Amino acid sequence: MNSQETESSFLENYNIHEFDIPLTSVDMTIFTIEDDTLKILLVKRAQFPSKGEWALPGGFINLKADDTLNDTVSRKLKEKTGVEISHLEQVATYGSASRDPRGWSVTISYMALISNNNITLTADESSEEVVWLPIEEIQKNYQLAFDHSTILAECYQRLKSKVQYTSLPINLLPNTFTLSELQKTFELILGYGIEKKSFRRRLLAADIIAETGEMRVGSNRPAKLYCPKSSSKEHLFQRSIEGPRE
Amino acid sequence: MNSQETESSFLENYNIHEFDIPLTSVDMTIFTIEDDTLKILLVKRAQFPSKGEWALPGGFINLKADDTLNDTVSRKLKEKTGVEISHLEQVATYGSASRDPRGWSVTISYMALISNNNITLTADESSEEVVWLPIEEIQKNYQLAFDHSTILAECYQRLKSKVQYTSLPINLLPNTFTLSELQKTFELILGYGIEKKSFRRRLLAADIIAETGEMRVGSNRPAKLYCPKSSSKEHLFQRSIEGPRE
DNA sequence: GTAATAGTGTCTATAAGACACTATTGA
DNA sequence: TCAATAGTGTCTTATAGACACTATTAC
Structure with missing residues (x-):
């Protein structure tokens, strides 16, 4: 190598196509709640590879x-949902020679939470x-394309674990909600019931939601409506929800 | 597109070099303890770009x-440390058109913990x-190459936050250690002192370390030596260290 | 004995779980 | 009135922090 070389002359002669580099994409696990059920968005692939199989939405970077x-x-x-995403979080990155038949590939997975308000897919x-x-049905009965079953499982795990110590589920609800609705959302993800008093105490003490007055x-008895205070869609609680005692 | 096309004929004609794809690399924040100080490994770059600047160790995937x-x-x-790594964890992935002058690039960052037992760099x-x-000195006085200052900060943040609810610091010590040594390691990362009794109660109740007998x-009074029990280098405590009360 | 560090006993504080209770609406 | 859901009062439990105490070594 020429010892007189400068950074700019190095870059002038640099050709990315001389190197073997992996395909790089993103994949998303988009959660929402519909009919009191936690659902995620799947697409049926219209193109090779894995044409006709169910997969997580995603795609290549447009340089x-x-x-x-x-x-x-x-x-x-x-492109897929047409709506603003309430919460978006990078989860993990997968790379190997075998995960995509086109060759060495890397994919960065994201988890997104959206409120199910009038979305047109x-x-x-x-x-x-x-x-x-x-x-739950996907995990039981669907074999997803590529390693998407693994990616999905890891995103679901991340969501489940964050529900224990954050206020993330607020992002799955519309802008106003009752405490009972919020509790039901937490319970849906956790997979077990929470003590009503503990839940309310915890949420109200955190000072992250405000009464709307509506x-x-x-x-039956009307319930107070709340809306999230600013900057409080990912509050970290000092202690976790522990679940029922034996 | 030919509707008769099969997946294998599609793949035969697929040429990765027809597409614009980003450069993809990995970068590592390797932590160890030396002289009662938390240190990380840095390299001085011998090649363009950013020749002569300090950077995190890393490099391209070898397909x-x-x-x-x-x-x-x-x-x-x-290659860098020549030793077995005690703990390795993917932290985050960074991708943009501007982070590397060679063009659109993606890097996956990892955090590694190693015991400082006779390492030859x-x-x-x-x-x-x-x-x-x-x-601490790097964060104060060094401007690292590319976006490595950001990557380092995020890895350090991850370590600090996991110290509060996991047993990760065990990975920074040799295979046997005293409880006082372990506590000092926790305190070094947390940045404040922990109550001795609370620390011991917590560690012993978790049942993740065993007396060696040595x-x-x-x-002064001799201290019991402990070694990690199997599968306990990343124990999750149910509650976090809370720190001193006011 | 003293200095130094190891290790314990036991109190308080905090926030979660349990559970029975009251409140307010529609029908 | 009752059914249904909203919302509260208050006790118990678990685990962290505080802090004074005892234990064991080298010198």
Whole structure:
């Protein structure tokens, strides 16, 4: 190597295509709640490889259009759901020679939470069908394309574990909700019931939601409506929900 | 597209070099303890770009030699430190058009913990110097190459936060240690002192370390030596260390 | 004996779980 | 009135922090 070389002359002569580099993509596990069930978004692949199989939505980085990885993910999310995402979090990165038949590939997985308010799902050229499916049913009866079953399981695990010490589930609800609705959401993800008093004490002490002044009315005592205070969609509680004692 | 096409004919005609894909690398924050100080490994870059600047060790995936991302990281770790790593954990992935002057690039960051038992650092063709430096000093006085200051900060944050609810610091010590030595390690990372009784109660109740029967002798009362029980290098405590009360 | 560090006994404080209780609506 | 859900009062339990105490070594 020329010892007189400068950084700019080095870069001028640098050609990325001389090197063997892996394919790099993003994949998303998008959670929502529909019919009191935790569901995630799946697409049926319209193109090879794994054409016709169910997969997590995702895709390749557009080097021209995307400035950052986050741009890639936001663009893909908009394409599929058309709505603003309430919570987006990078979960893990998978890379191997065998996970994609096209060759060495790397994928960065994200978990997204959205409120199920009037979403219209839209397929694109890469997917012929886009649907919400209950996560429990996917894990039981579906074999996803590539290593997407693993990716999904890890995102679900991340969600379950964060429910124990954060306020994340607020992001699955519309902008106003009752404490009972919020508790039901926590319980759905945790997989077990929480003591009502403990839950209310915990949420109210955290000072992360505010009464709207409105009430949810029904065929029983009306419930106070709350909305999240700013910056409180990922509050960290000092202690975890412990679950029922024996 | 030919509707008769099969997956195998698709793959035969697939040429990865037709696409614009990002450069993909791994970077590592390797922690150890030396002179009662938390240090990390830095390399001085021997090649462009950022030649001569301090950086985290890392490098590109070798598509031939590495089967998985983990192989890449293990290979790099061996190259630099020559020792077995006690704990290795993926932390985050960074991707953007601007983080590397060679073009759109993605890097996956890892945090590693190793015991400081007779390690011989070895430089390679990409680094002219390899050193352990106190993390506090790096954060104060060093401007690292690329976005490595950010990556380092995020790994350090991950370590600090896991110390509160896991047994991770065991991985920074040799195979046998006293409870006082372990406590000092926790305190070094947390940045504040822990109540001795609380610490011992917590560690012993977790049942993750065993008495070796040996004692550490000095100019005072000898201390029991412990070694980690199997599968206990990342024990999760139910509650966090809370720190001093006001 | 003293200095130094190892190790314990036992109190308080905090926040979670349990569970019985009252409150407010529609029908 | 009753059914249904909202919301509270208060006791118990678990585990962290505080802090004074005792134990065992070298000198």
